[in-house]
Amino acid sequence: MSQIKTQPRLIVEKINTTNKLSVRSVPRHIILIVFSFLFVFPLLWLVSTSLKTDLQVFIVPPELIPKPFVWKNYLDLWTYFPYFQFLKNTVLVVVLSVAGVLVTAPIAAYAFARLRWPGRDFFFLILLGTMMLPSQVTLIPLYLLFSKMGWINTFMPLWVPNWFGGGAFFIFLIRQFLMSIPKDLEESAFIDGAGYTRIYTNIMLPLIHPVLTTVAIFQFMGSWNDFIGPLIYLNDQSKFTLSLGLRIFQQQSSQSQGEIGMMMAATAITVVPVIIFFFLAQRKFIEGVVLTGLKA
Amino acid sequence: MAQSHKKYRLARREAIVGYCFASPWLIGLIVFVLFPVIASLKYSFMDYDILQPARWVGFANYKELFHDNLFWRSLYNTLYFVVFSVPLSIILGLAIALLLNTEINGIAIYRTLYYIPSIVPVVASSILWAWIFDPNFGILTNFVHLFNLPAPGWLSDPFWAKNSLILMSLWGAGSGMIIYLAGLKNIPKSYYEAAEIDGSGTIGKFFNITLPLITPTLFFQLIIGMIGSFQVFTQSYIITGGGPNDSTLFYVLYLYNNAFRFWKMGYASALAWVLFVIIMLLTWINLKLAKRWVTYDQM
Numbered sequence: 001m002s003q004i005k006t007q008p009r010l011i012v013e014k015i016n017t018t019n020k021l022s023v024r025s026v027p028r029h030i031i032l033i034v035f036s037f038l039f040v041f042p043l044l045w046l047v048s049t050s051l052k053t054d055l056q057v058f059i060v061p062p063e064l065i066p067k068p069f070v071w072k073n074y075l076d077l078w079t080y081f082p083y084f085q086f087l088k089n090t091v092l093v094v095v096l097s098v099a100g101v102l103v104t105a106p107i108a109a110y111a112f113a114r115l116r117w118p119g120r121d122f123f124f125l126i127l128l129g130t131m132m133l134p135s136q137v138t139l140i141p142l143y144l145l146f147s148k149m150g151w152i153n154t155f156m157p158l159w160v161p162n163w164f165g166g167g168a169f170f171i172f173l174i175r176q177f178l179m180s181i182p183k184d185l186e187e188s189a190f191i192d193g194a195g196y197t198r199i200y201t202n203i204m205l206p207l208i209h210p211v212l213t214t215v216a217i218f219q220f221m222g223s224w225n226d227f228i229g230p231l232i233y234l235n236d237q238s239k240f241t242l243s244l245g246l247r248i249f250q251q252q253s254s255q256s257q258g259e260i261g262m263m264m265a266a267t268a269i270t271v272v273p274v275i276i277f278f279f280l281a282q283r284k285f286i287e288g289v290v291l292t293g294l295k296a
Numbered sequence: 297m298a299q300s301h302k303k304y305r306l307a308r309r310e311a312i313v314g315y316c317f318a319s320p321w322l323i324g325l326i327v328f329v330l331f332p333v334i335a336s337l338k339y340s341f342m343d344y345d346i347l348q349p350a351r352w353v354g355f356a357n358y359k360e361l362f363h364d365n366l367f368w369r370s371l372y373n374t375l376y377f378v379v380f381s382v383p384l385s386i387i388l389g390l391a392i393a394l395l396l397n398t399e400i401n402g403i404a405i406y407r408t409l410y411y412i413p414s415i416v417p418v419v420a421s422s423i424l425w426a427w428i429f430d431p432n433f434g435i436l437t438n439f440v441h442l443f444n445l446p447a448p449g450w451l452s453d454p455f456w457a458k459n460s461l462i463l464m465s466l467w468g469a470g471s472g473m474i475i476y477l478a479g480l481k482n483i484p485k486s487y488y489e490a491a492e493i494d495g496s497g498t499i500g501k502f503f504n505i506t507l508p509l510i511t512p513t514l515f516f517q518l519i520i521g522m523i524g525s526f527q528v529f530t531q532s533y534i535i536t537g538g539g540p541n542d543s544t545l546f547y548v549l550y551l552y553n554n555a556f557r558f559w560k561m562g563y564a565s566a567l568a569w570v571l572f573v574i575i576m577l578l579t580w581i582n583l584k585l586a587k588r589w590v591t592y593d594q595m
Contacts, residue, residue, distance in 0.1 A: 025400055032395055036409040042467065043412070045435050046424050061438050108321035116307070117314030123322070130329050134527060134575055136551055136568040140339060140561050141332035144346075164324020171321060196313045225417040227530045232556060243419040247534060250423050260427060267420045278415050282408070286474055293475035293520075294482075294513055 046271075050074070050264035057260045073265035080252075081266045085238060086245035087273070089155070090224060093241060096159035097223040098216050101166030105215060106208060108165045109174035110200055114186070131168040143232060153235045158226070162219070170215045173292065177211040178204065214288030217281060224274060242270050339565035346559055357566035367567070369542050370550040371574075376458055377528055377546065381465045382521040386514060389472030394506070396473070397480040407477070410470035422534040425464045426451070429535075451536055454543035461531050461544060472517055479513040480506065508591040515590045519582055526575055547571060 045064075049057060050073055052066045077083070111117070112124055146157040165171055186199045194202070205212075230244040240248065249266050253259040278285055315322075340357055344350035361367050392410055396403055413421070428434050429450035437447040450460040487505050496504065529548040532538055538545035538553070551571070555564035 025398065028395055028398070028400060032392075032400075032406050035392065035395075036406055039410050039413055039467065039470065041435075042421075042424055042428060043416075045428065049427065058433055060433065061441070062433065062435055104320040104324075107317045111314045111317035111321075115310055115314035115317060117311040117318070120314065120318075123318070123325075126325065127321075130325070132576065132579070133329070133333070134523075134568070134572055136527065136548060137336050137572050138329060138332035139568065140555055140565050141335035142328065143555075144335070144561070145332065161324065161328045163320065164328060165321030196310075196317075200317075221415065225419075227417075227419050228552070243417055246419050246423065250534070260433075263423065264427065267423050271416050271420050274415055274417060275412065278412070286407070286411070289471060289474050290478040293472075293517065294478060 043271075046264050046268055050261055050268045052261045054259070054261060070261075073262045074269075077262055077265050077269070080262070081245070081249050082237070083242075083245075083266075083269055086240050086242045089239060090241040090243075093155050093158045094220055094223040096155070097162040098219045100159060100162035100164075101170055101219045102212060102216055104163055105166035105170040106174050106205065106212065107200075108171045109178055110204055112171065113175045113178035114204070115196070127168045127171060131172065139228075139232075146233065152233060153239060154233075155239070157233045158223070158229050162223075166215075166219065170219070173215065174208060174211050177208050181207055210287075211291070213284050214291055217285055217288050218292070220277070221274075242273075246270050336565045336568060339562050340569050342562040342565075344561040346561065350562070353562070357563050358570075360563065361566060361570060366542060366545065366550060370545045370547045373458060373543065373545055374526060374528065374547040377462060377465075378522055378525045380459075381462045381528075382518065382525050384462070385466055385469045385472055385521060386517055388466055388469040389517075390476050390510075390514070392469070392473045393476035393480055394502075396477055407474065410473050412470070414468040414471035418530045419534060421464070421467070422531050425460075425467075425531075426535045429460055452540055454541040457536055457540060457544045461528075461535070464531065465525075465528075472521075475517060476510065476513060479510045483509050511590045512592060515582075515586055519579060522578055522582070523575055526571070526578070 048064060048066055051069045051071070052063070053070050053072065056063065056066055056070070112120065112127070142157070142161075146152060149156075151157050151160075181204070185203055189199050189203055225243060226241075227243045227247070230241045231247070234240055234244060237245070237248070246266055250263060253263045339350065341352060341354060342350040343353045343356070396406055400406075416424075428436050431437060431447070431449060431452060434450070436450060440447040448456045451457050483506065487509075488501055491501050491505055527548050528546050529552065532544040532546050532549050533552070536544040538549050547567070548571070551564050551567045554560045554567060
């Protein structure tokens, strides 16, 4: 944003690379296709199994494409697996968590990046320190704390902490982004009589939009896929999230043998929302992974 | 005089605003981090099963750890997992990224295909892989039988079970691939052109340019990967429950069992602190070793 790249692109280079296509890249394509098949195959196998009856499941060697396709598992599933209840719970937890992070993480990041207050540098070191702390260290005291507060078997332990800064890593990420915004911007706003809150909401927030998208996506995935949180805090099936619901369904199924097809159907419909989300946000998603993965 | 007074007032206002903006995080820091950290340290010196009041036992929990076979077992299992899973994931991710790092048709499709497995929720992927590893009807066993080879007990053999979970973890190598691919794209083309003029071949270019320039990215992924893998839990909780013969009893699973199955909160807290120390130590060693192989400031 603040840096202007002026790299003259060589036209020769472009011609060279386009010429390289076709014949020379064939072996590369073959390797890539074989490998990508290995990566995609488990998911195809998931769908394939979910479309089989129990009898078809136990055919050796396995049919890769079910003959015939059986939709029965998907039709029967709803009586045993309250998918929409789990989905509703998951969405509730995820939305509250993401909202908490988006509201409170940039505020803290702004304080660290743009404001001078006594102890700021000290607290920033603490912030970095908490990033190294494995969550298992605080797991037990937090469980005891939340049970004293009567929060067991509620969604509160899963989203309330996100309303208090939303995690050191996100604050750090947004702070780095804020640091790159030129000082002149807010100085001229100051001269115009804008206060800190105005500068924050009208100047900073619009500018840090890209990093906030990244943070939202990461928190979304983190909350959506969280397992140990729901496992510890939720007891009633009516409160389960998709991950925990699927786990309990698996436990019940494996006790009564021969429900593999239905279990795979349940797994498949649990994966579907994440895949839809990925395709909707694909570009931002990958940008975010790259942004957070290249450098700390 | 008036000037400095105004300056002082402005600075004080900025400080107050600073604290206000930081306050949600500051409160969270105290309630959800500092207090639990202190409590956890305290519990690690106590005997506490929730039903009876906590009792001070000094270093007894830590002493017990040293004589606890399952502690050593879970530590060994976890180290085994980390030592194989992390480097293999990095190598696989880098290999795919290198294959994709040309002007190749359909790169977006490939990238998506390789990446998708790493977004599958871990509970779902665990249940799926438990079925893939099924000893009779699973696809892996039948695949091995195609070559007239005997299939190992993927999850039933104490030696294989860990390896099977490592194999499963490699399915998520695509997330690293995306990061390496971006790192590779950052390397200026002129470096390669210069090397070509000097007569470097593909292998020479890889070892003299690509690899050194991507070491900072590899290093960061190594650190993140090791910390993450050290906390591996869900896969073994769902697929094997730690078995067979505790061969997949990973550290955090053992910690979880102590805390939430045996309600030994004090002992589990001691385990958590030992985990913290191990992770810090490993990170520190990594940082020390980094000077030997990570190339900084070359771009």
